[in-house]
Amino acid sequence: MAGTETVMSLQEFIASLDQTCLPRILQVCSGVYFQGSVYELSGSEVCLSTGDLVKVIGIELLSVSCEDTSNNDKFELPINHADLFKLVPEEMPYSTVEEMVSLRPVGLDTCVPFTFTSRCELTLQNFTLGAGMAVTMLHIEQQDGGEERCVRCQLRGQQGASVEVLVPFSCCGEFYECESDQTYTLQEIMSSPHLCSRHFCFSKKTKHRASLVFSPIYQVQAIMHLRKNIVKFPSSLEVDVVDVTTQSQDLTFVTPLTLLEVFAQPDEAFPTMAEILEHHEGQPLFCCTWLAELHKGHPLVLHKRGSSAMVLASGLKGRKARQYFLMSQSYGGRLRRRPREFESVYELYAASTRAPFLTVRVTQHSEELEEEGLLALSVGEQLEVLRCEKVKLNKQTVEVLVCRRLQEVDDDEEEDEEEKEEESEVVHLPLYMQSHFVEKLTDNKKYSLKDLCKAFALPLDVKVVSGDAELEKDPLVGFSSLRLQEATIQPMVQASLPGKPERCFEIPTDWLNMSLSFTNDPLPLTQEYHLETVTEVTDSFYYEFRKLTASDEPPPPRPPKPKPSSRSNPPSGSKPLSGSKTSKATPSPSQPDTPCLPPKSSTLSLLSGLSLDSKKTQRPPAPLPPAFKDDAPPLNPRKPITDVKSGKAQPNTYITSISHKPNKKAAAKYEVQADVDSDHDYEQLDDKLRTQDNFLFY
16 A cells, blocks of 8 residues: 555555554545544544545444345444354356465465355366366365376265365356355454455344355544644544655654653653643642643653662551652661561461561460460460471361470579570460461661662661651651562653753653654753652552452461351360360359259249259259348349458349248249259359348339
């Protein structure tokens, strides 16, 4: 198409355009689209009038226009349409076998087999081909010792037998194409110039069975002469154009560049002046002053381009929401490490993989649960993380963190061998264990951000003890603690505003969607430059960044399922759980005279006069009380518990009793033996309560 002066429709020209020949300059030679008015097309204002020059810089296939040859109806299908299509056989005859082969799809593996018939009878290698007999091409062969090529074909007889013959390319006749069962996708049809010119129908019989002609519809990206922004319009506009690329070599078109294209420019292109053609649209990702100045039409000073080592940091300031920052490793402030906090053993394990021999202090008490494999941890204990390994717990293999329990001792005290062994006691903490730990630090040194990233693995908790003096206002100074999340290398374009050329900032090319154009404006003069090394980012940037850099670490393990066990009948030799209620307050069988309150269900049964379940210990039903008096006895004041060892509890002052003469036989009758198998832990009755053998039933 280079240098052609043939007038073509825009649709036809774009469909026949080779993308490797771009860019091409077109001139609108006839037709005015919408009478020269400006219309919004694909997000761009487009006005094509006669004589306009358009520089096509890119095309993208959007959809396919389908025309029904029976009634000229048109409809569009997306390029990823799922239905399959079959070729409609051509009605015109082929005169030679070579003509049929040459018109098959080029570049497709489905060019054969291909079935055809001959209108007249042919004789091939002492074999007579009858008129109308179907012949299937298998593949192309070269005859030995000859230059003529042949097609190996297969013929099937009436009895199902088949025979193969060689048909030379020069064989003449009147051949017609037969309908094939071969199907094609819309993408395959559009990728083959030969198939694009053929007629198709839907392969499914339930679909539209008419003959269809396909035409591709492209989205054209172009630059209008004397305009600065890129326009986009469909190739289906009813405009005639002519290719004037050769005659328009001296024309100057403004070249819009994205930030990625600016980053791809050679180092010799900087520093330079640029003009913003399209500013960033959409959700803001940065909370900085320079972003508000990047508007359409504003000039910009581009100093250089390069890759910058950055650190993503987060901090919580007072009661405000968490803030996030991108810090350049050239940050001039000084930082001091802060102890990190861990909410579980798994978090401790994840941190130990980056920093071996991590030492922490326990800040939350944990009770021992033997069945779940949880050890007792006391506040103030120190642990040194050693390694992670797998152990068997309750016939289940679990991962544990092996730690050394450290004990603080005075330097003046002499330790014997037993104390040394206790100091280096090894404990196993399951990874699913929940607790609270704080990192123990002995380092009080001040670091630069660059040295800190070299010496330690992230994440780290730090505090800025002295800000960057080159910044007008360091936003990191007021934070009590900063979490350095992750280090990254980002492509950046260093720029500044013409009004403040000395205040430079870095524009991340991967996170801002802008277009610029280089200009010949003079560069502003300045003596020194100060780089903004801290850029505040939004929550959206933080979470999008974490999605891109998230590792494939598995989630924390779940604790093993507890096995069903009976607390009332523990196995012999088993140790009771320290976190559960034990039988310390329950009287032993050797003390039958010590009364105790029955379980709640038993008390209800006693009061209601009903017997307990047959599976439990049978107790005698309570007899009916004697006649009540209207006046209730005075309530005994609650006495403080002074004797814990006796196991006696104070009387329940909320139970109303009736005063009468004590009946020792009745009291002995109603005494209840302690249920040593019960899993309830009840206090013992006071001796005074034993005299009150009659209760007021409510």
